[in-house]
Amino acid sequence: MSKKESGAQWLLLTAVFVIATCGLIYELVAGTLASYLLGDSITQFSTIIGVYLFSMGIGSFLSKYFNTNLLAWFIRIELLVGMVGGFSSALLFIVFPMAASFRIILYAIVLITGVLVGLEIPLLMRILENKVAFKELVSRVFTFDYIGALLASLIFPLLLVPHLGLIRTSLFFGIMNVGVGWYLAYRFSKDIRQGALLKVTAILLLAAQVVCFVFSEKIMSFSEALTYDDNVVYSTSTPYQRIVITKNKHELRLFLNGNLQFSTADEYRYHEALVHPAFSSLSKPEQVLVLGGGDGLAVREILKYPTVQQVILVDLDPAMTQLFSRQRMLAKLNDSSLLNPKVRVYNADAFTWLRNNKIRFDAIVVDFPDPSNFSIGKLYSTSFYQLLKHALRPDGIAVIQSTSPFVAPKSFWCVDTTLRAVGLHTVAYHNYVPSFGEWGYIMATPTPPQEWFGHLPSPLKYLNPTTLQQMLTFPEDMKAHQLLDINKLNNQALVKYFEEEWGKYLER
């Protein structure tokens, strides 16, 4: 065997090593992503590994149909694996919100990489079959294959995921794959037909992956992974906000602009407390308006009242309402409430919508983010509450989520003061939501009902007649102990209280 021949042989064996490493990495990435996004890591990992090994078998089987130009095929496959595997996690993150197709795409990617990797070993063995003794060949190829697998399984959890993150890990290995493909094409360009074409393709692929690698920070910023304790399973920037969903073994959480909106572990406490005190005080709630609350969780509670004929939900961000109606895992959380025929979703600015609204409602649920900036502060102003009052039937009830009376008593009672300033009667109450701490709500009505709280629907996980009563008492540390300003568009008193109180609280 000439020196050149032996060099070529070792080169091809290195390729085996790289392929083996990359192949396994793609499977690990797919498994990890699937357990992030779909939960239940045992099932995800075992099905993915199963599908992967099975498709490698398919690949090996198919290898017999390749009879000529083996080296060129080998390189082509190398490039293909690099492309599919390299882009896999970026692609999976992007398609995740399109729900139904997610699993199909996931397994398709696993299948394709499996088949391609499965093709490669037999092809390679056939390329080398006349150059090395068979027993040597088998021994070498499989040694390299298994060493590659070991390396992959070690560096993946220790180095790659913590330092590169999933998107960049798969891109990195995609680049390795394609790089090897390019080098082989370059090295053997005389031995294969269309060598030039292969080289150009390889370079284009490399360029695309490098660009993605550089911008993956933008796709999902590094800091985000650091800000959130759990795995970020979904994140997107809409013109209005940054939506991030994280997941751990026990719960899924939604963050808007970095602020926790709910955790599946205890959101029922929040949403039951938001909806039922007001609704159970109405004799026959029929027309309902929900402002904000694009997650559909409040609507889920509202639909427990059979008298309800129509729920109008107005949320600024179409990305939110679409996510919570179409993404299966999220729609399951709200019992597909946003798809209920009684529910109509409008993506509009609540202030403008209310200004143009002519309908009068029995109940209005106001579930806006906390008044942490001047823009949102407008939605807690006298001007807004005047519109709210106008949109209520004389005996209708509105309920407003009003931040934490423990952390921010001035803010909480400022909302109360502001509602009273426009001539509404109010009832303030609070409960404990572990993810948030003590949380506060205020009911407001033009004419108070003869009796607050009637029948609660069933089944509820948190509320019962006794807890309803308990929510009404405020201990001393949840009172304002001072005269508070009314929140108006031209003083934004609430935002100032809020900043002061939460600022102090978070400093600790």
Add this chain to the structure above:
Amino acid sequence: MRRRSFIQCIAGLTVVSSFLPSCQQQRVISGSIIGASAHTGHLLRDKNFAAPVTVTEHSVVVVGGGISGLSAARQLHRQGITDMVILDLEKEMGGNAACGKNQISAYPWGAHYVPIPNNDLTAYIDFMRECGVVTSPTDAPLPTYHDYYICFDPEERLYINGQWQEGLVPHYGVPDAERKQVQAFLHQMQVFREAKGQDGKDAFTIPMDNASKDPAFTALDTITMKEWLHQQGWTTPYLQWYVNYCTRDDYGTNYDEISAWVGIQYFASRKGKGVNVEHQDVLTWPEGNGWLAGHLKKELQPYFHNEALVARIQEEDGKLSIDYFDVKESRLKRIRAQQCILAVPQFVAGRILQDEARIRKVHQHIQYSPWMVANLRVGDLEERTGFPSSWDNVIYNSPSLGYVKATHQQVTQEKAVRNLTYYLPLTGGQPAEERKAAIERTHTEWVKMIVNDLDKVHPNIAEAIEEVNIMIWGHAMSKPVPGMAHGNIRQELAASVNNRLHFAHTDLAGNSLFEEAFYQGLSAAQKVITQLSGKI
């Protein structure tokens, strides 16, 4: 491809991608220069008009559809005078209160706010009630203002010493001793706000002709604001800057040129009170005072003749012949009228009347400051630390007055894309030179100036700007130099001619404010009504 060149190529790609944003700086920013029909206006100066081709008769003609002219016409209309015509050279009435609109919001081209009206201005407050700005009935002890029109919080911020601070009075990073001077100054302004003269009248008030003639105060009209500050020993640069900012903001005049009396008027004449407002609050709309102009215009549509450049007014057989150039038809037309209100700037009035004495006087006493106003459509802006984005955003020691966010008064959630109105009074040199330079400057040069200025506070402004439209106000407003407020020149120029021709314009009020224009209009209308009813 060699390995090395391959690596270079990859490296090149990364480098290229990281340079992409900066390449965009070279991009051409769209937009145009609008200029208040300077070209048409100059016909007045340069063109010899032929004889008029048509003659019509009307009882009253109002020349100029700025706030002064509109308010006069509205008053006449309300008094039952319907045989009237309003002529203006622009496509839209409104004058300095012009406004524009794009897909995001309306925005001002000039005047953009009014302070809370002083409570003794009943006619003005009645007008505000009709517009829905005042929501309380006439007999309410104090007016209530509509929350949508009171400037939303956060109102003002100043970029100073590397940070945005709340409010425009410098305090962030200002040493204690200098802060005390600023406090002493503001305290003195409060004293002036409450001061009354020997004659029992307010020392400072709006309209300024209602102010006391007590020499103790009018003496301030003989020195400049800068001289007065120095007399008081208030020399800190922070205060000097602040006062200069204010006089440039309201009067387009530097503090070393403006009459001290008028300079103080800015601070001390505003004392309006309301149930839900204080005297320092302001009323504003996305389109600025164009919103108020819109309300003035409401009943007047039938009287409007736009694109009508009034070229000359003569008296013949006890009537006025008003010749105007119809820009659309490119023909001179004549209206014969019993009464006329000339609601145009005085430098125009002199030419229209072909009155050499007036032209000379105006030339001698009145200087007009040119202004540049730009409306910028911008995307997401990077922010410096400190107080968040406000309605009025001012940069310490900048040649400009900063920008006003036209989208601020929208009740909707704030979007990344906004309209900013950028104000630059051209007070650097002599008005004539500044005017000439302004007219010669290209769109690209203006954009560069604006970007250089705003770059200090929004480092990504060059990439974030999507469109810039520019308005050049060649003769934006007359400068209230010493002697303008309490000398005689205004009375001389404002005197009616033969009880047929009356004047109304903020030039004659001595300072350029909406309220002054409004009362200029009312009093001219009253003169016309007196004349017409006298004849009946």
